[in-house]
Amino acid sequence: MxxxxxxxxxxxxxxxxxxxxxxxxxxxxxxxxxxxxxxxxxxxxxxxxxxxxxxxxxxxxxxxxxxxxxxxxxxxxxxxxxxxxxxxxxxxxxxxxxxxxxxxxxxxxxxxxxLSNDNTxxxxxxxxxxxxxxxxxxxxxxxxxxxxxxxPRNLNNELNLCLIHRHAKNYLYDMKFNKNMHVSYRHTFFIGCCTFAVALFDENRGILKNDDKKKYIYLLAKYVRIVLSEKNFEQNKSFLYCLRGILAILTNCVPTENWIHIINRALGNKNDDDAQLANPFNINLFSLITFRLLGSNIIRDEAIQSNSNDITSLVDVALIFLNKWYDTSRDLNDDDDENINDCLSLNEPNQVLRLLRSNKRSDENLNASQIIIPYIDAKYERVRLMAVSTLSSLMSFQDFKDLQKENPHMAQDIVKLIFDFIDRAVAEGSIQYKGISFELLLLYLLRFLTQDFFKKQTLPYISKIVTYAEQHHLYALKILCKISSSPDMKQDLKNNFELNEFLTTKANFLFGTDPRMKKIIEQIRQNLVSEQEKELPISINRNSRQAFISYCHRDTRQCDEFVQALEKANLFTNIWVDRNCMKDNMVDTITSGIRQSKVVFVLLSNAYCASYFCRREWEFAINKKIKIYPVFVQEDFKKEAPDWALFNIGLNHYYKIYKHDDLERLIKTLCSDNHE
Known part of the structure; x- marks a missing residue:
């Protein structure tokens, strides 16, 4: 001894x-x-x-x-x-x-x-x-x-067995039925320590995959809802400790593909009782995590000042949890057409993202973006990173507008923060920083660039972005493409020596065998060409009544339904849709298709407004003074976001094709316009 x-x-x-x-x-x-x-x-x-x-x-x-x-x-x-x-x-x-x-x-x-009878x-x-x-x-x-x-596999295996042990189940059931709100040391061990340890062990990613684990997932989600519904839950350290572990295991060990369809169905159909019963990740859970946990003044202040590592870790895990569930569908900035029909999520809007964007805390009229923005000032950089990640997807044009009143330099600060993290990732040589990969950092920046006033803030970093693009980082190339679509930045970009050298002498050699990269390079070059240089001689059939459909591939189903309605009305000699009309040179084919058309139908959705290809089609049609009909294909689409979409719609009438009366009104308008 x-x-x-x-x-x-x-x-x-x-x-x-x-x-x-x-x-x-x-x-x-x-x-x-x-x-x-x-x-x-x-x-x-x-x-x-x-x-x-x-x-x-x-x-x-x-x-x-x-x-x-x-x-x-x-x-x-x-x-x-x-x-x-x-x-x-x-x-x-x-x-x-x-x-x-x-x-x-x-x-x-x-x-x-x-346990002995006296529970000593x-x-x-x-x-x-x-x-x-x-x-x-x-x-x-x-x-x-x-x-x-x-x-430490042996230790992990024993901790793993704790999750499904009768002690753990008893504690979860006690909380579910509100039998015992007292959290003992053993309760904290099984529900807090073991869940956290197992969640962080990489080999456990699939432990809650099978159907026999569904009941356990329901119990864990119920536990979170019960705790966050308590009046002063922030004052109970044991509760916070257990929340951290449960949110970590729900994030890392519950497979997205098993649950996102169930979550989407339930959140999209609030009156569907069967859908609600099948979904442990309900509206209440996401609202409580956002507004009660992250929106708590006590927790926010502790996390920002780093006065408590337990609180900081809990906030980090909560932000990761939200990121996991709203980031399951294909990213809105990804315009790659490969395997487009194989992606199950393309025609399924992410209801978690919609919920977070639309929900507000009633007492202060705060939305999720306004609650999360203060965490950008946290001392622990992982929390700052996760706050940036969350905001890159959540923030709308109106959010930016409101928040910039309080902080006019917000866009500049966020872009600088992202590049600070990118520099540290590069310096560490591991191409990641605080567990966030270099590619993800570039993706966060790309998401922010859907708003025009963020694009100008990237000008001081163009040389770095070019360097990353030369290293075959796809998102760096997409960033260049996104900012090159801004007319206000065209001259600054054309004057940049590194970018010009990259486009004129290096790109063909670097990406000669990569069709995806070549496609983006071609788009950047087209974006930077003046309108006069883009004009090509073209013969236009004066008797043709062609309609051009400008849409995002995420809205393929809605596009097909709209085309069928137009064909039934027999108003056009040809309806131009890229899947049927595309040739080798994408840009030339699209611009030619628009210039030969009498009208352009812009099928508007959040996905459309996030795509720089779609935006270029719309703006090219405006420049060519072709008649444009804005058509909403997403029921909850707001024309105010982003700002450039609202500007392009202007005084034009717009139509909502999911409303039968609107579709009939559009057909009548087209008949009248054709007659004129």
């Missing part, structure tokens, strides 16, 4: 380390000498022997220091120390085989221990010390799991 003199000597060292707050020294100091004593204490506890006061002090200090060292590296440490050195320090401090094995035995003991074990603080040690390893594994070889 433990030598008393050794224990006292090392206990004094632990006390000095705690006072020092020198976290890297803590990581370097907690060596095998401390491990030996901790392992003896754990084995003694498992044997149901009473621990001495000094032994309790020792494991209390040791577990707290171990967790504080890891939390410092996760939440506070800036990239001033070699990443490999930190990983090696984690490996030697936290993943020595003997201590992992003893922690595994402790998990088995907690899981299989029979419920008050055993050893569970807190062990949870700290497990949390330290969970955070470490999330931070650098690819570099931990071998990962």
């Amino acid at each position: 433990t030598n008393h003199n050794d224990l006292n000597s090392l206990l004094l060292q632990l006390q000095e380390l705690e006072k020092s707050k020198d976290y890297l020294s803590i990581g370097n100091t907690l060596d095998r000498r401390f491990d030996l004593i901790i392992n003896n204490i754990i084995r003694k506890w498992i044997s149901n022997d009473r621990l001495t006061n000094d032994e309790r002090k020792f494991i209390d200090l040791y577990s707290n220091l171990q967790l504080s060292f890891v939390e410092y590296c996760v939440f506070d440490l800036q990239s001033t120390i070699n990443n490999e050195n930190i990983i090696e320090l984690f490996r030697t401090c936290l993943f020595r085989t003997k201590q992992i094995d003893d922690l595994k035995q402790a998990v088995i003991f907690i899981r299989d221990e029979q 074990n419920e008050e055993d603080e050893m569970l807190i010390y062990l949870m700290r040690m497990l949390d330290a390893r969970s955070f470490t594994y999330r931070l650098c799991f690819k570099d931990l070889n071998p990962p």
